[in-house]
Amino acid sequence: MSILTAPNAVEALSALAHGARLDVFRLLVRAGEEGLPAGEIARRLDTPANTMSTSLAILQRSNLIRSRRDGRSVIYSADYGAFSELLSFLVEDCCDGRPEVCSRLANVVGSALSCAADAGDLGEKQ
Amino acid sequence: MSILTAPNAVEALSALAHGARLDVFRLLVRAGEEGLPAGEIARRLDTPANTMSTSLAILQRSNLIRSRRDGRSVIYSADYGAFSELLSFLVEDCCDGRPEVCSRLANVVGSALSCAADAGDLGEKQ
DNA sequence: TCCATTATTCGACGAATCAGGAAATATAGA
DNA sequence: TCTATATTTCCTGATTCGTCGAATAATGGA
Numbered sequence: 001m002s003i004l005t006a007p008n009a010v011e012a013l014s015a016l017a018h019g020a021r022l023d024v025f026r027l028l029v030r031a032g033e034e035g036l037p038a039g040e041i042a043r044r045l046d047t048p049a050n051t052m053s054t055s056l057a058i059l060q061r062s063n064l065i066r067s068r069r070d071g072r073s074v075i076y077s078a079d080y081g082a083f084s085e086l087l088s089f090l091v092e093d094c095c096d097g098r099p100e101v102c103s104r105l106a107n108v109v110g111s112a113l114s115c116a117a118d119a120g121d122l123g124e125k126q
Numbered sequence: 127m128s129i130l131t132a133p134n135a136v137e138a139l140s141a142l143a144h145g146a147r148l149d150v151f152r153l154l155v156r157a158g159e160e161g162l163p164a165g166e167i168a169r170r171l172d173t174p175a176n177t178m179s180t181s182l183a184i185l186q187r188s189n190l191i192r193s194r195r196d197g198r199s200v201i202y203s204a205d206y207g208a209f210s211e212l213l214s215f216l217v218e219d220c221c222d223g224r225p226e227v228c229s230r231l232a233n234v235v236g237s238a239l240s241c242a243a244d245a246g247d248l249g250e251k252q
Numbered sequence: 253t254c255c256a257t258t259a260t261t262c263g264a265c266g267a268a269t270c271a272g273g274a275a276a277t278a279t280a281g282a
Numbered sequence: 283t284c285t286a287t288a289t290t291t292c293c294t295g296a297t298t299c300g301t302c303g304a305a306t307a308a309t310g311g312a
Contacts, residue, residue: 010145010148013139016136016139016216017139019132023132026219029219030219037289038288038290042289048272049288049289049290050271050289054270054291057290071288072278073289074289080231087216094156105206105210105213106236146300164260165258175258175259176259176260176304177302178259179260179261180301182259197258197310198256198258198308199257200260
């Protein structure tokens, strides 16, 4: 059961349904918990600061990213929890009525996440 | 590594980033491989046939659903493979550089898909 | 062929989204 | 306080999207 409501999910999907914003989100996912300052994100993705600010605001409104101020900079980072909730929302329906089809999703997502096992903390962790 | 390009992913996310279309897709995911005829989908979701036809066309263009004709009806069904590819695309970045953060996603998605294990074929199975 | 059923395409219009210049705000340092 | 840096907000034209009435296919049966 996901915590996300359908409207929340639509907002998150809308935020990601845009080439530039998807690039931002993926950059932040790769950047990890420490995140990146807005200006650095704009520079790396070669986007005007005001346009990037709008993109960041849309992603933040959807809860997929967070921000914190650090001096003159505003640091953005991916919200992995919210991202997980979105993924849960997307996959939860496969279990309603047709659990047998879930296995394909489970296998594919599981292998895509095999690095989690490589990192040595899938479930048990150290 | 996902097979999906970023533009493909954006198209699929855009297709899902709409309340009515998300409802259609989730209905079809629950309906399984056999799918449902267009008219039945429109009836269940209380939507005019032409509007539903447009929604179905958008979902199909994004490859998230397929269609086949059966007499006068056109049967739509979820494309679980394409759905898996989209999920893979979304999660693959967490492995680039920050494998440790993947574990949370793996755990959440894994438990959301616990029904796959119940259904008895999650890779190893028990 | 004629008709009923099922589904798609066309056309049009309001609503929403997009991008970025210009101006405003926030912070730090001198 | 004054200035430079970092970011956001405001604004607006251009584009795209969403909806659905009406018209147009496609199919099967009589």
